[in-house]
Structures are given as structure tokens and as C-alpha cells.
Amino acid sequence: MAKNKKEVNENNESKSIEERFTEIEDLIKKMDSEDVSLEESFELYKKGLDEVKESYNILQSMEGEILKLTEDGELEEL
Template identity: 40%
Template sequence: MNREEEKQQEKPGLEENFEMLQETIAQLEREDISLEEAFEAYSRGMALLKECNDQIDGVEKKVLKLSGQGQLEEL
């Protein structure tokens, strides 16, 4: 396994990032959250959102099409 593959395995997947984003949103919706906690949660949420967007972009670039010979090719 090369270094790039190891990095990819260390990162949470898209679904895991969505779950963490949902947890962050729930935290921000609490009425008893302090301003400092809200700012930290907001910053964490924005970073998660960027990571989700990057992961979705990566998936879109790897969409495969089936060629006439039945082979998979990257678009």
C-alpha cells in the first residue's frame, strides 16, 4: 500500500463526515451552547462541509462509464 492509499484510509468517509456534520448541527441548535462552543462548532462544521464537498468532487471525477467492449473507463 502506498502513502496516498494510507492517507485515504485514515480519513473518514463521506458518510462518516455527514454524520459528524449532523452532530455538529445538533450541537449548534442547542439553546444552552456558549458563544465559544458555538464558534468552535461552526468552524468544525465548515471544515467538515469543505471535506464533504472535496470528497463528492473526487467521486464525480471517478465516475466510470462502460465502453463498447464492456470495459470500465474513467470519465
């Protein structure tokens, strides 16, 4: 069973930030549907939180890689 969880984590980590944002939007649309039960809505909410957390981690990592150009024409990290 640990192998399945590892495979899920590997697939989850391979999503782009755009794919994650699209998935979050889809989850919100599903939660807004009248056909979704309270239990389903809660599961969608938890899945959305996981996507938001991973998106935040990706953005934090990207921010660490952004460089700025100084007045001297040198590149330095922000």
C-alpha cells in the first residue's frame, strides 16, 4: 500500500502550477454544484487545500530562483 501512496505523491508532484490552478478551479465548481453532498464537498475541500499547499510550495521555490538585474548589470537573487 505504501507503493501506491508513493506513486500518487510522484504524480502529484509532477503537475505544473497551471494544472494545479485548473484543478483547484474545477474543485470549486464541483463544490458549488447542488448535486454534491456535504461529505463529498468536504473531501473536495481537503483535496483543494492539498493543491493550494503544493501550489504555494512551488511558488516559493520559483521565488527563490528569480533573479534581478542590478544597476551594475549583474544578476543577483531576490
